[in-house]
Amino acid sequence: MSSDGQATVFIDGEAGTTGLGIRERLGHLPVTLCSIDPARRKDADARREMMASVDVVVLCLPDAAAREAVAMADAMGDDAPRILDASTAFRTDPAWVYGFPEMDAAQPERIRRAARVSNPGCYPTGLVGLLRPLVKAGLVPDDYPITVNAVSGYSGGGRSMIEAHERDGGPAFELYGLGLGHKHIPEMKLYAGLAQLPLFVPSVGHFAQGMIVSVPLHLDLLPGTVSLADLHGVLAAHYAGSDRITVAEPCAKLVADALAGTDRMELRVHGNEELGQAVLTARLDNLGKGASGAAIQNLALMLGLEPPPPV
Incomplete structure (x- = not known):
């Protein structure tokens, strides 16, 4: 805790896209942000000292560096922060x-009690x-051959992709x-509770933020x-009150960046009953509910605070 009784938070990797988003949103929580002198941000001793002094460490690092940071924290024993x-x-x-x-209904309490929480990926969130x-309700079998098509803004590709799009214009659209x-x-x-791996085809469009994840059925x-109304009804009941x-409701078209700058997500069931076809869609901001917005929500739960209203 800080001298004023607020919880203390250290963002390891605060200069990255997700870290900057979390730092900006921290102003909505009664916490104290602690930072290392930029000249010492790669100094292992400085990072270890900072970790030992705060309540929660938020890791915004590549996978290998995140594993190293967690190993460092684990070595602290009882002095280890929550992560x-x-x-x-x-x-x-x-x-x-x-x-x-x-x-799930019990997930917020699991997050509140956890010493280690993993923030979801943007595509998996959708x-x-x-x-x-739908799988839990038995409407979609766990062995259904799921195909996932998704498009994200270029900010999800990290610094090199961001610079390429903002400097050179970048491609209008690309599968990867x-x-x-x-x-x-x-x-x-x-x-998702699936018995087999989904076939996932991601793509990037020439817009900074936003995302659509779609699943044909x-x-x-x-x-x-199973009707379109059945699918919609299960989803509506699950997220009632969120x-x-x-x-x-379904619509004729979706614009991927319509929720850019927000921490919300919209789910829809589109389809044609006569053709026996449906398309499930999730629209969100890859940097909002897909990254920094979700991190703030989780951080609030971990600290026993009320998550701030979504932007």
């Missing part, structure tokens, strides 16, 4: 709590948000990860008789 990690390194680790509070309630081994796939499978391949996740 919220924004990397992919621990998202499927059973010793860590997954930081998607809306996933996919898990859409599919997990066509080797089908994207690092988010195990996270999607685990938390053949209604006649679902068990029994101030961040809205189950909206």
Whole structure:
């Protein structure tokens, strides 16, 4: 705790895209942000001293560096801080709590009590948000051959992609990860409750922030008789009362960056009953509910604070 009784937070990697977003949003929480002198930010002793002095460390680092930071914290024993990690390194680790509070009714309490919380990935936030309630309700079988198509703003690609798009204009649209081994796939499978890996095709558009995750379904391949209204109803019931996740009505078109700058997510069930086809969509800001906004929500829960209203 700081001298004024506020919880203390250290962002390791605060100069990165996610770190900057978290730092900006911390103004909505009654916490004290502690920082290392920029000249010593890679000094192991300085980082260790900082970790030992704060209540929570937020890691905004590449996977390998995040693992090193957690090993450093673990070596502190009883002096170790609680950790919220924004990397992919621990998202499927059973010793860590997954930081998607809306996933289940008990998830907020798990996050409150956890010493180690993994912040979800942006693409998995959309996919898990859409599919997990439907799989749990039995409307979508866990062995259904799931295909995930998604487009993100270029800010999700890190500094080099951001600079390329802002300096040279970048491509209008590009598919990537066509080797089908994207690092988010195990996270999607685990938390959506799937029995097999989804086929995931990500893409990037020439816009800074925003994201659409879409999942096509053949209604006649679902068990029994499942209607569009059934799918919508399960999602609406699951997220009833959420101030961040809205189950909206279907629409004729979706613009990917419509929620840029917000911490909200919109879920929809589109389809054609006569054709027996549906498309589930999740729209969010890859840097909001898909990253920094989710981190603030998790941080508030970890510190026993009321999460701030979504932007």
